[in-house]
Amino acid sequence: MLVMTQEKAPQRSGSSGLNALAGHAVSCSEFKYQRGTEIFGEAEPVDYLYQVKSGAVRCYKMLADGRRQIMAFHLVGDIFGVENGGVHRFTAEAIVETTVSLTDRLNVVGEEGGRAAGTNNVLRLVTSNLQHAETHMLLLGRKTAIEKVAAFLVEMDARLSAAGVLNLPMNRRDVADYLGLTLETVSRALSQLRERDVLTFTGRSHRQIILRDRARLAEFDH
Template identity: 45%
Template sequence: MSRSLVLACNCASENEPVVVGHAVIRPKPEYHGNWESLLATTGSVLHFSQDSDIYGEGAEADTLYRIVSGIVRTCSFLSDGRRHIDSFYDEGDMFGFEVGHVHRLSAEAVSDCTVIAYRRCTVERLAAENNVLARQMFSCAMRNMAHAQNHCLLLARKSAVEKVATFLTEWADPSPRMEMKALAMTRQDIADYLGLTIETVSRTLSQLERDAMIELHTARHIRIRNPVALRALIA
């Protein structure tokens, strides 16, 4: 099923999304209070296949996105190609905010994705007239900022174990049991997110398994055996 989507995407043209239709879907219940319903009446539903570009660095920032399903990563690069993943975005998350008129980060589909694309000028116009929406956009941008700041602390001052433990905690569900859904991202993605190498990520996960903190059922399916001890590691 997801495969047919991939093919559909690749047929259309290299890595171009398939526009499925004008969005008429309402926000899902859990976001009902969070997003002005007027946003639910605008926007286009798009599909992106795994690893395809949603937008590139330097592209015109005329669109905002909200994820319906799938995972998205935003990346930046140094001149010699070193990559850094700024953030992963999950179902319900909004991304694509920019100060100026171009994207400073690129965005890519980690898994097959369905997103709703809103025209930036439309959103800005609506926000100018509607205070509730304006505040929602503002606090959404602020949450992105808060995340970036937290992540700076991690990158600057945490050890490899602390980084990996933090990552696992971020992606486990928030309940005390910390059940984990299957990871969408590769070891390379995790490494580029945490400022490590794949080898170090892999070694650290193995170490955590040996210490009975986690269980590596498969590479992408991790179970947290000792949530308390894991949380104690994040510093």
């Protein structure tokens, strides 16, 4: 089931990432989701494949004790909603106001029209997602909080940095739920990295980070 905000903006157009995934031109629509709006829910049928056009998306699972475990962040250009089964394993939610392109899953992996290329590309993307999940499990198993936070910053630096500034769309609660830490522990680790002159903050929200010493940051990531 597709959940939309009232700001629905469907456009029949192609999306280069989804076209590449399908192996041919596909018809896509664009939808805008307000911050905190669910895009799809856990256990819902996999009807669509998505690509982030602007904003950011978190995929998470609610644990039995009520805690939230974020499994992945999807940023501009990322394709998500790909599963190796018929239902979604996680809930996807807009972190900030987010626009996504989507196409019917059958446009990519349908039986008609010769979808072999799309099926192979989906399998590659599923494999890539599994590799990310393995990396995330290793991250959660790190011994110290500062190692976890450093590894997160290295990952985001590779995906987000522009003009030397790391502009995080997610807040510290999101980071904590991704790393399996408390909010206070994440804040303390960031403060320790600042005190060691590895990074500095800019902006009132402290979501803009300047990495002053990437080499030292990477040392924590090993």
